[in-house]
Amino acid sequence: MGFSPPVRPVAVDEETLRGHLADAEIPALLMTIAHLTGDVSVLREDLRAPGWLFAPQGGLTAEQQAEVRESALEVLLRPGGEVPEALPEPPGRDLLHAITTWAMGSDTEDLLPLLAEELVGPGDDPKAPGWTRAGLSPGSDFQVAVIGAGFSGLLAAYRLAQAGVPFVVYEKNPDVGGTWFENTYPGCRTDVASHLYNYSFAPKYDWPDHFCGQDVVLEYLRAFAKDSGVGDRIRFGIEVSAMRWDDERSLWHLTLDGPAGERTVVHHAVISAVGQLNRPRLPDIPGRDSFAGRAFHSAAWDHGTDLSGKRVAVIGTGASAYQIIPEIAGTASEVVVLQRNPPWLRPTPHYHRSVPDSARWLFEHVPYYAQWYRFWLFAPGLRGILEGWVVDHDHPPTERAVSALNDRLRATLLQAMEAQLTDAPELRELVIPAYPVGAKRVLRDDGRWLATLKRDDVRVVTAPIERMTPSGLRAGGEEFDVDVIVYATGFEASRFLTPMRVTGRGGVDLHDGWNGAPRAYLGITVPEFPNLFCMYGPNTNLVGQGGSIVYFSECAATYILDAIRLLLASGSRSLSVRAEVHDAYNAWVDAGNRDRAWGWSKVGGWYNEGGRSATNWPYTAGDYWRLTHAVDPTEYELQ
Ligand code: NAP
Numbered sequence: 001m002g003f004s005p006p007v008r009p010v011a012v013d014e015e016t017l018r019g020h021l022a023d024a025e026i027p028a029l030l031m032t033i034a035h036l037t038g039d040v041s042v043l044r045e046d047l048r049a050p051g052w053l054f055a056p057q058g059g060l061t062a063e064q065q066a067e068v069r070e071s072a073l074e075v076l077l078r079p080g081g082e083v084p085e086a087l088p089e090p091p092g093r094d095l096l097h098a099i100t101t102w103a104m105g106s107d108t109e110d111l112l113p114l115l116a117e118e119l120v121g122p123g124d125d126p127k128a129p130g131w132t133r134a135g136l137s138p139g140s141d142f143q144v145a146v147i148g149a150g151f152s153g154l155l156a157a158y159r160l161a162q163a164g165v166p167f168v169v170y171e172k173n174p175d176v177g178g179t180w181f182e183n184t185y186p187g188c189r190t191d192v193a194s195h196l197y198n199y200s201f202a203p204k205y206d207w208p209d210h211f212c213g214q215d216v217v218l219e220y221l222r223a224f225a226k227d228s229g230v231g232d233r234i235r236f237g238i239e240v241s242a243m244r245w246d247d248e249r250s251l252w253h254l255t256l257d258g259p260a261g262e263r264t265v266v267h268h269a270v271i272s273a274v275g276q277l278n279r280p281r282l283p284d285i286p287g288r289d290s291f292a293g294r295a296f297h298s299a300a301w302d303h304g305t306d307l308s309g310k311r312v313a314v315i316g317t318g319a320s321a322y323q324i325i326p327e328i329a330g331t332a333s334e335v336v337v338l339q340r341n342p343p344w345l346r347p348t349p350h351y352h353r354s355v356p357d358s359a360r361w362l363f364e365h366v367p368y369y370a371q372w373y374r375f376w377l378f379a380p381g382l383r384g385i386l387e388g389w390v391v392d393h394d395h396p397p398t399e400r401a402v403s404a405l406n407d408r409l410r411a412t413l414l415q416a417m418e419a420q421l422t423d424a425p426e427l428r429e430l431v432i433p434a435y436p437v438g439a440k441r442v443l444r445d446d447g448r449w450l451a452t453l454k455r456d457d458v459r460v461v462t463a464p465i466e467r468m469t470p471s472g473l474r475a476g477g478e479e480f481d482v483d484v485i486v487y488a489t490g491f492e493a494s495r496f497l498t499p500m501r502v503t504g505r506g507g508v509d510l511h512d513g514w515n516g517a518p519r520a521y522l523g524i525t526v527p528e529f530p531n532l533f534c535m536y537g538p539n540t541n542l543v544g545q546g547g548s549i550v551y552f553s554e555c556a557a558t559y560i561l562d563a564i565r566l567l568l569a570s571g572s573r574s575l576s577v578r579a580e581v582h583d584a585y586n587a588w589v590d591a592g593n594r595d596r597a598w599g600w601s602k603v604g605g606w607y608n609e610g611g612r613s614a615t616n617w618p619y620t621a622g623d624y625w626r627l628t629h630a631v632d633p634t635e636y637e638l639q
Contacts, residue, residue: 003202003227004122007087007367011078013509021069027058027072028373030068030442031099033075035091035368042071043102053380056349076366080411087367090121104379105235111382114625118200118378118551119228119371125201125555127559132164137568143167144564145254145267149499150178151555152535153273155199155223157230165564166376167232168267172239176225176501177218179278185301185320187327188214191444192548194372195363196377199224200554201490205363205370210350211444221388224606227279242501243270245530250573252638269567272562273553278613279492279499281579283315286467293472295485297463298324307332310483313473315465317342318605321488322443326452335458336480338465338473342601343436345445348415348551350621352446381547381621385533389438389543389569404595411435427453430460438597440605493606494518494614496538504529505576518614521582521635522628524556530639531567533560538614539589540624543598543607545622559628566631572638581635592618 012020016531021029030047034040047068052058057065074156088375091099096423100108102113117126118377133140134262142165149171160167174577190197194207197217208216232587235258242255251266278299282288296302298320312332314321314396317339326423329335363370392403401407414432421428431453433440443449463476472482492498496518502510505528520526523540524533542552567575596618598607607616617624 001425003199003224004120004124005203005205005364007122007370008365009078009087009367010365013297014073014077017073017076017321018069020358020361021072023356024072024362024369025057025070025376026065026068026303027052027059027103028360028369028601029072030374031103031372032366033071035095035372036088038074038095040095040098040102043099046450048102057444058468059199061489078114084350087122090116090119090124099515100375100379103376104383106383111622112623113629114382115375120200120370121368127201127558129159129163129565130241131565131569133166133568134164136565140568142268142564142568143242144269144271145170145265146271146273147176148273148275149173149225149234149236150175150180150222150273150275150580151179151550152275152556153271154225154228154230155550155553155557156271156273156535157226157233158224158228159561160564161228161233163561163564167233168265170254171234171236173237174562175218175222176231176234177221178273179274179299180214180218180221182278183214183299183301184303185298185324187227187323188320189323190217191319193377195374197548197550200374201281201551201597202350203370203374206360207355209352209354211352228527240500242503243532244503245505246576247505247530254307255262268573269533271533271535272500272537273535274497274500276493276496276541277491279494280487281490282487283465283489284475285465286470289306290470291468292470293483293485295487296368298486298488299491305484307379307484309333310619311472311481312336312484312486312488313338313480314488316340316490317391317489318487318488319343319441319443320490321486322449324488325458326412326448329452329458332484333457334482337453337458337460337462338475339430339462341435341440341605342409342433343440343443344416344447346413346435346438346442346562347445347446348444349441351444351450372410375379378547378551378621381542381551382621386620391600397600399540399601401437402438402600406436406438406597413437413442416445417450418532420447422453423446425461427564430462435601435603438602439603440598440607441543451472492590494609496534496614502529502532504532513569516610517612519533519582519586521577521585522556522559522624523552523617524559524628525563525577525582525636527577527579527582530576533559534562539586539593539617541607541615542617542621542624543596552617552624555577555624555628559631561630565631566636566638570633570638574639575636575637577636589618 003220049059107618144167146169147154149169157169191212194212238256238258241257244253252270254265280299294305310332311334314339388409391397395403401410470481518538520538523537540552593613
């Protein structure tokens with residue numbers, strides 16, 4: 001089954017095509033031309049300015065862009081109006097190598113298998129499991145529980161379905177979507193480009209915006225669940241509260257809480273796809289329950305509370321608050337922003353822009369333009385920006401910057417912020433972060449945030465909150481009387497798999513074993529917890545590199561399916577990662593994280609709680625692919 005919408009090449013006249021090309025992403029267009037013609041001479045060095053992977057339109061001048069559009073006209077105009085019957089083939093190895101090496105500015109030989117999987121041709125799915133349970137082990141009764149029906153859970157379910165492995169998905173909510181179902185706060189949208197933030201094998205060409213709203217992402221997931229058939233295999237409203245490994249029978253016993261009460265089921269394997277950022281965290285502020293007005297967390301937005309004319313306090317200035325505050329300012333009579341650490345802002349002029357019809361036309365009609373555009377969005381995750389976060393101990397690192405490159409990034413972001421503050425110099429002290437770029441999530445900026453903070457009806461308060469009161473809160477000795485308090489205070493990101501009780505071999509408790517420092521091999525498997533696989537588990541959060549967590553979930557799904565293949569093919573009942581493999585891997589991950597901006601800085605936050613990052617992946621997206629592409633049986637005890 002293929003999910004790609006059809007690409008429909010059509011013959012159009014020159015003027016119409018010229019109009020469509022006006023909104024093309026030029027680097028992607030260049031790669032498309034090279035692909036369609038097989039002529040890589042169009043990929044000239046002089047078209048690739050330094051830093052081009054990160055600049056809008058690759059930093060190409062208007063003249064250069066016009067030149068590329070002219071070349072595209074020549075290639076795409078069809079004399080006589082003929083339309084080819086068959087679409088071009090995906091690029092062969094050499095062509096892929098040449099185009100991507102040029103685009104990345106360094107040899108991509110080592111990345112070619114990954115790139116071939118990412119550059120998915122229409123209707124193709126190169127990451128699909130190439131085996132079936134019936135083929136490997138016809139008599140097997142092996143069946144799997146998937147916990148969660150968000151991006152990761154739906155994917156795991158689909159891969160199991162492709163392999164013909166029976167499964168059930170348990171989802172606590174009444175619908176699919178996970179975090180995209182739960183977060184409905186005003187302004188909620190992706191901050192990874194929508195053309196990348198989707199399954200590689202199920203692209204969507206008609207995203208209305210470059211960074212779509214929550215409703216659009218949720219609709220994509222609903223459509224995927226329906227079209228793939230996995231929606232029929234989901235038990236909604238069922239929360240897995242506990243699971244226990246039964247070593248004698250090699251089974252997981254799952255305790256399910258649902259409308260009919262509690263019951264227990266058994267499965268041979270469990271895939272936990274419960275997410276990282278979905279258990280709201282309320283800060284431990286004295287008097288929190290004394291507030292007499294309405295108070296709620298960003299991820300549990302109270303749509304019954306009309307904010308019109310109300311005085312609203314928003315606690316936090318992370319990614320959620322950053323989207324909420326500009327939306328409610330102007331509706332509320334007054335917004336008090338309680339800020340501890342301000343965010344670094346990354347210029348993204350098109351952050352709130354729609355995708356023009358002409359650009360959408362290109363995705364729908366120019367073969368492989370959508371694929372090269374996706375690659376263009378993905379490429380910085382493969383090498384690119386990671387170096388900007390790496391600590392240089394000779395620099396030496398400070399809370400200003402952890403390396404010369406990090407300092408240059410800081411200067412670039414600072415310049416963009418200061419350009420917005422010329423008419424509000426008093427804000428400067430409040431909104432310029434005092435920690436290195438990358439130590440917290442960098443947020444996408446098109447000017448809305450600082451414009452909002454400049455408003456007369458918005459006030460930024462940086463004094464620590466002393467206590468909540470019946471009429472609001474007190475900070476810096478000042479009383480703030482408000483009608484509504486919004487806790488945009490984040491999630492229990494480092495408390496993986498909570499609140500489930502998970503008991504492994506010999507009665508060992510997962511959370512006791514972790515002792516507040518969750519670890520897993522590849523973020524997926526844990527010693528003494530056989531046949532338990534995590535998606536978006538410990539240390540799988542890719543930090544601002546251009547890839548996305550969907551990509552990480554696809555890597556994990558490939559690995560988990562390969563582990564199940566190994567179980568079935570070997571006739572084993574259980575598979576458990578060797579402790580020494582797990583420990584050596586985590587030492588390597590910890591060393592990487594210590595030498596990243598978030599590991600070095602003392603600023604804290606969910607990237608680094610308690611002095612050790614349990615969330616972040618400190619290497620490249622390509623590194624994770626290499627490690628998860630296939631299971632090494634020598635790393636596991638098979639029984
Ligand atoms: P967050 O990044 O953890 O931010 C929580 C905010 O609350 C921070 O500003 C934090 O300050 C502040 N805070 C916490 N306790 C406080 C206290 N006692 N007093 C004052 N301030 C307090 O949470 P989030 O904004 O919900 O975002 C979490 C993650 O979810 C994001 O990083 C992102 O990965 C994801 N997300 C993504 C999007 C998107 O655009 N796709 C949108 C929302 C969320 P400190 O910084 O000082 O700790």
